[in-house]
Amino acid sequence: MYNLEEFITNLEKRNQGEPEFIQAVREVLSSVIDVVNSNPVYLENRILERITEPDRVIEFKVEWEDDNGKVNVNRGYRVQFNNAIGPYKGGLRFAPNLTLGTLKFLGFEQTFKNSLTTLPMGGGKGGADFNPTGKSDKEILRFCRSFMTELYKYIGPDTDVPAGDLGVGGKEIGYLYGQWKKIKTNNESVLTGKGRTFGGSLIRPEATGFGAIYFTDSVLSYNKDSLDGKTVIVSGFGNVAWGTVIKATELGAKVIGISGPDGYVIDKNGISTKEKFDYMLELRSSNKNVVKPYADKFKAEFYPNRKIWEYPADIAFTCALQNELNGEDAKKLIANKVKYVMEVSNMGCTADAVDAFYKANIPFGPGKAVNAGGVAVSGLEMSQNSQHISWSSEEVNKQLQNIMKNIFESCIIEGKEKNGFINYVKGANIAGFKKVADAMVALGY
Numbered sequence: 001m002y003n004l005e006e007f008i009t010n011l012e013k014r015n016q017g018e019p020e021f022i023q024a025v026r027e028v029l030s031s032v033i034d035v036v037n038s039n040p041v042y043l044e045n046r047i048l049e050r051i052t053e054p055d056r057v058i059e060f061k062v063e064w065e066d067d068n069g070k071v072n073v074n075r076g077y078r079v080q081f082n083n084a085i086g087p088y089k090g091g092l093r094f095a096p097n098l099t100l101g102t103l104k105f106l107g108f109e110q111t112f113k114n115s116l117t118t119l120p121m122g123g124g125k126g127g128a129d130f131n132p133t134g135k136s137d138k139e140i141l142r143f144c145r146s147f148m149t150e151l152y153k154y155i156g157p158d159t160d161v162p163a164g165d166l167g168v169g170g171k172e173i174g175y176l177y178g179q180w181k182k183i184k185t186n187n188e189s190v191l192t193g194k195g196r197t198f199g200g201s202l203i204r205p206e207a208t209g210f211g212a213i214y215f216t217d218s219v220l221s222y223n224k225d226s227l228d229g230k231t232v233i234v235s236g237f238g239n240v241a242w243g244t245v246i247k248a249t250e251l252g253a254k255v256i257g258i259s260g261p262d263g264y265v266i267d268k269n270g271i272s273t274k275e276k277f278d279y280m281l282e283l284r285s286s287n288k289n290v291v292k293p294y295a296d297k298f299k300a301e302f303y304p305n306r307k308i309w310e311y312p313a314d315i316a317f318t319c320a321l322q323n324e325l326n327g328e329d330a331k332k333l334i335a336n337k338v339k340y341v342m343e344v345s346n347m348g349c350t351a352d353a354v355d356a357f358y359k360a361n362i363p364f365g366p367g368k369a370v371n372a373g374g375v376a377v378s379g380l381e382m383s384q385n386s387q388h389i390s391w392s393s394e395e396v397n398k399q400l401q402n403i404m405k406n407i408f409e410s411c412i413i414e415g416k417e418k419n420g421f422i423n424y425v426k427g428a429n430i431a432g433f434k435k436v437a438d439a440m441v442a443l444g445y
């Protein structure tokens with residue numbers, strides 16, 4: 001039998017200085033500990049020790065020349081967390097101060113998220129402590145070339161298939177794939193999130209946001225409610241926020257706020273026109289990392305250096321970073337009568353925030369369920385590439401909708417409590433965990 005606190009204490013000893021990884025493991029284990037303790041096969045197979053240890057961690061040096069001719073050194077990583085159900089799959093993150101602990105948390109989360117999609121994908125994550133903000137295109141190109149010159153040794157279409165994450169969008173994936181082709185002289189589907197002209201899937205850029213809204217729509221329907229007329233606030237202003245805003249608007253909600261590191265914008269007319277959506281994305285891809293220009297251009301309100309969670313809305317979506325919504329923010333949202341909270345960023349909410357929503361009976365969708373649409377369409381991109389075909393956007397969208405519906409239903413099956421309240425955190429964790437654990441048992445150690 002496992003004791004959660006004892007297990008976490010030992011985990012902390014083995015993974016010092018990695019608080020986000022410990023937080024992510026604690027979150028999953030709190031949900032699954034009873035399932036494990038009541039299953040002798042899981043106990044006998046030491047599943048918890050094995051599932052919390054990455055299969056492999058790769059760390060490498062990335063040297064590149066900036067526009068002034070100065071040579072820079074960054075640290076690159078790939079965490080191959082678990083391949084029990086398929087090739088390692090998960091994004092690459094370029095962010096200053098990125099640590100191995102952050103990537104371990106992301107790789108761990110990814111393992112269960114990918115399991116939830118029902119597609120055969122294991123979990124991995126990688127990236128570098130490279131800050132793309134303010135870098136020129138040429139600098140990004142040189143960095144990506146150098147990064148892939150190391151990474152190519154460890155990845156492959158049936159081994160490990162990276163994609164984008166924070167700081168890695170279509171442009172970076174293009175440069176990385178270009179270098180892969182130079183080194184390997186082949187077109188294997190070794191990255192997803194590729195451009196349309198070289199093997200990318202339709203709907204991939206907007207998939208995370210679209211999927212998040214499909215999941216939210218199911219949650220609202222289950223509560224005999226609908227998106228129509230709901231006010232929405234979103235943190236972030238990248239691909240994920242963009243897809244969320246477009247689909248929420250399409251389904252009748254009114255998106256009134258977005259945010260960036262410089263503060264947040266409230267546009268009471270709704271972020272509802274193509275011009276506004278496109279501008280949001282343009283701001284993000286300009287590598288400047290600020291939202292104030294949106295307020296200037298569209299005569300919206302700008303609140304410098306404040307978090308958007310203080311602003312009243314019916315539904316809140318975290319679309320930026322881990323731990324971006326804490327217990328204090330949750331209190332403000334609850335006091336302002338938020339009806340639903342959806343985590344679109346990975347581990348966007350701290351444990352005390354999640355707990356506060358639970359105690360207030362507010363349906364809360366966890367990241368590994370809500371944001372799984374992105375990696376799901378990555379999986380569909382792999383399927384198309386391996387068959388050398390390209391599906392229509394209708395086809396990809398239909399499959400994405402089915403996948404999100406399946407994830408929602410898994411949450412209902414595993415997360416329904418005695419009083420009928422749906423604990424989506426528990427539901428997603430148990431459903432995602434069981435498949436990986438069962439595969440590990442079947443494969444032996």
Ligand code: 2IT
Nearest residue numbers: 090091163165374375378
């Ligand atoms: O967090 C995520 O699911 C992603 N960054 C997408 C990963 C992928 O392989 O598409």
